Amino acid sequence: MNTFSAKFIAKKSENLSQWYTDVIAQAELADYAPVRGCMVYRPYGYAIWERVKTLLDRRIKATGAEEAYYPLFIPRSFLQREASHVKGFSPEVAWVTHGGGEELSEPLAVRPTSEAIIGVMWSKWIQSYRDLPIMHNQWCNVVRWEKATRPFLRTLEFLWQEGHTAHRTEQEAREETMKILEVYRSFASDDLLLSVLSGKKSESQKFAGAVETYTIEAVMPDGKALQSGTSHFLGQNFSTAFNIKFLDDDDIEKFVWTTSWGVSHRIVGGLIMSHGDDSGIILPPKVAPIQVVIVPIIFDENKSQILETAEKLVKILQRGEYQEEKLRVKADLDETTKPGFKFAHWELKGVPIRLELGPKDVANSQLIAVPRDTRQKVPLKFDLSSATFEFDSLYRLLDEYAGRLKLRAKEELEKRITETDNYNDLKEFISSGRGLVLAGWDGLTETEDMVKAETSATIRVLKNSVSSDSVKCIYSGRPAKYLAYWGLAY
RNA sequence: CGGGGUGUGGCGCAGUCCGGUUAAGCGCGCCUGGUUUGGGACCAGGAGGUCGCAGGUUCAAAUCCUGCCACCCCGACCA
Numbered sequence: 308m309n310t311f312s313a314k315f316i317a318k319k320s321e322n323l324s325q326w327y328t329d330v331i332a333q334a335e336l337a338d339y340a341p342v343r344g345c346m347v348y349r350p351y352g353y354a355i356w357e358r359v360k361t362l363l364d365r366r367i368k369a370t371g372a373e374e375a376y377y378p379l380f381i382p383r384s385f386l387q388r389e390a391s392h393v394k395g396f397s398p399e400v401a402w403v404t405h406g407g408g409e410e411l412s413e414p415l416a417v418r419p420t421s422e423a424i425i426g427v428m429w430s431k432w433i434q435s436y437r438d439l440p441i442m443h444n445q446w447c448n449v450v451r452w453e454k455a456t457r458p459f460l461r462t463l464e465f466l467w468q469e470g471h472t473a474h475r476t477e478q479e480a481r482e483e484t485m486k487i488l489e490v491y492r493s494f495a496s497d498d499l500l501l502s503v504l505s506g507k508k509s510e511s512q513k514f515a516g517a518v519e520t521y522t523i524e525a526v527m528p529d530g531k532a533l534q535s536g537t538s539h540f541l542g543q544n545f546s547t548a549f550n551i552k553f554l555d556d557d558d559i560e561k562f563v564w565t566t567s568w569g570v571s572h573r574i575v576g577g578l579i580m581s582h583g584d585d586s587g588i589i590l591p592p593k594v595a596p597i598q599v600v601i602v603p604i605i606f607d608e609n610k611s612q613i614l615e616t617a618e619k620l621v622k623i624l625q626r627g628e629y630q631e632e633k634l635r636v637k638a639d640l641d642e643t644t645k646p647g648f649k650f651a652h653w654e655l656k657g658v659p660i661r662l663e664l665g666p667k668d669v670a671n672s673q674l675i676a677v678p679r680d681t682r683q684k685v686p687l688k689f690d691l692s693s694a695t696f697e698f699d700s701l702y703r704l705l706d707e708y709a710g711r712l713k714l715r716a717k718e719e720l721e722k723r724i725t726e727t728d729n730y731n732d733l734k735e736f737i738s739s740g741r742g743l744v745l746a747g748w749d750g751l752t753e754t755e756d757m758v759k760a761e762t763s764a765t766i767r768v769l770k771n772s773v774s775s776d777s778v779k780c781i782y783s784g785r786p787a788k789y790l791a792y793w794g795l796a797y
Numbered sequence: 798c799g800g801g802g803u804g805u806g807g808c809g810c811a812g813u814c815c816g817g818u819u820a821a822g823c824g825c826g827c828c829u830g831g832u833u834u835g836g837g838a839c840c841a842g843g844a845g846g847u848c849g850c851a852g853g854u855u856c857a858a859a860u861c862c863u864g865c866c867a868c869c870c871c872g873a874c875c876a
Contacts, residue, residue, distance in 0.1 A: 339867090602835095605834060607833085646835060650835095797876085
């Protein structure tokens with residue numbers, strides 16, 4: 308296998324942070340905006356986000372949620388109604404105090420999340436058990452005034468989807484919470500080809516206002532966890548705070564049970580870091596804005612023949628369908644750059660398959676297919692006169708490529724998790740950046756706080772609860788209530 | 798928000814310590830022309846900078862002083 312590393316980006320294995328900012332700039336995904344902590348999506352970066360949206364939205368709609376849109380501004384008094392919610396979010400809310408040249412009588416929060424304004428609306432709309440469940444999802448931007456920011460992973464303004472549901476019973480709301488967690492897990496696994504841990508958050512890590520928070524956590528190459536999606540069971544915290552009541556069929560007025568859940572553009576950052584290599588980013592076929600790029604190898608004597616063939620092949624290939632969507636194909640017909648430049652360029656941008664078309668290939672009615680990860684060359688036959696192409700082989704290459712990415716992600720995740728019952732081991736694993744540690748926890752927040760103070764590690768996600776006395780808490784030595792994944796986080 | 802670092806054509810940097818004729822430089826990129834083209838081409842010519850911003854010191858400031866802003870790294874906080 309040939310290996311090439313890009314000239315203008317840091318080596319991923321040597322300096323992940325630098326590599327990350329380098330590829331974002333060089334692959335033209337995003338750029339820093341003139342406003343602190345804000346980024347501009349460049350078209351290629353936005354195209355990736357659009358793919359993420361399309362794929363996740365499909366899964367969300369399949370659960371029965373409808374798309375809606377609520378306003379950007381939330382009156383201060385609304386935000387303040389749920390005590391722990393306001394406590395959790397107030398340090399990072401941006402406020403609008405003036406409008407139209409005059410001071411507002413009540414400041415407006417730029418939404419950090421929309422539970423509050425949705426709660427106010429739903430208290431109007433929900434009257435009867437027949438109005439339930441109500442399941443809304445919106446794709447929007449939110450603002451959280453973070454101190455330290457990084458493109459995609461943490462920006463002041465970020466893009467996400469937030470789903471909100473209200474249910475007649477506690478059980479139904481709990482089921483919804485878990486259903487969405489599984490939507491997120493399978494989306495990460497099957498669409499983004501990421502391996503994630505999923506499960507419950509500890510008390511100290513849960514969403515402000517939630518009864519329980521569930522998460523999918525990815526583990527980055529530097530061993531730090533990336534919270535990539537959360538699903539919250541909100542109990543009746545918001546329905547009591549916002550007075551969302553319904554009359555049940557037993558003629559008794561009851562508060563609804565609510566959930567909320569979100570995935571942000573942060574997951575694009577996780578995608579970049581997880582799959583990329585020294586040549587740039589590597590995109591899963593479903594997410595790639597361009598799945599196949601044709602690079603003609605042009606010589607003077609047969610230039611027009613090659614270019615014409617390339618153009619015809621794009622038209623043929625665009626008729627292809629892969630995984631129930633039109634194949635996304637591009638031909639790089641620029642005559643001012645050499646093939647080697649184009650190879651490097653499209654590898655940087657993570658295009659799954661490159662098709663090389665040179666004079667020798669035209670003579671043989673074939674293209675040379677080169678997958679982004681292995682770069683192992685495979686000839687694919689075509690016939691211009693009958694406008695046919697060896698689609699099955701191309702699809703197989705894409706399938707195999709996706710399979711390799713997924714397998715590698717799975718192996719990497721396993722490699723970055725160590726089970727131990729020795730606290731010194733935990734300290735050692737965390738400080739050396741080897742990843743997450745799976746160990747017992749006595750369920751006490753004090754224990755979590757002490758471990759955090761000593762190691763900076765927090766409980767990223769609870770694997771499962773423990774009933775037997777044989778498992779001890781890694782810190783206190785008391786019988787463990789949970790097996791927990793401990794680690795540093797983004 | 799703490800600790801450290803950096804801001805000089807589009808990008809990456811030298812020059813700053815020790816102010817002045819090294820009186821704005823280099824590499825890449827960009828433009829024009831030509832030769833090239835199976836892994837980031839070469840030659841020739843050319844365009845492009847009030848040195849992050851605002852004050853101050855001085856005969857003189859990219860260089861010294863003060864304040865501010867932005868970005869990067871390491872922590873703390875958070876999706």
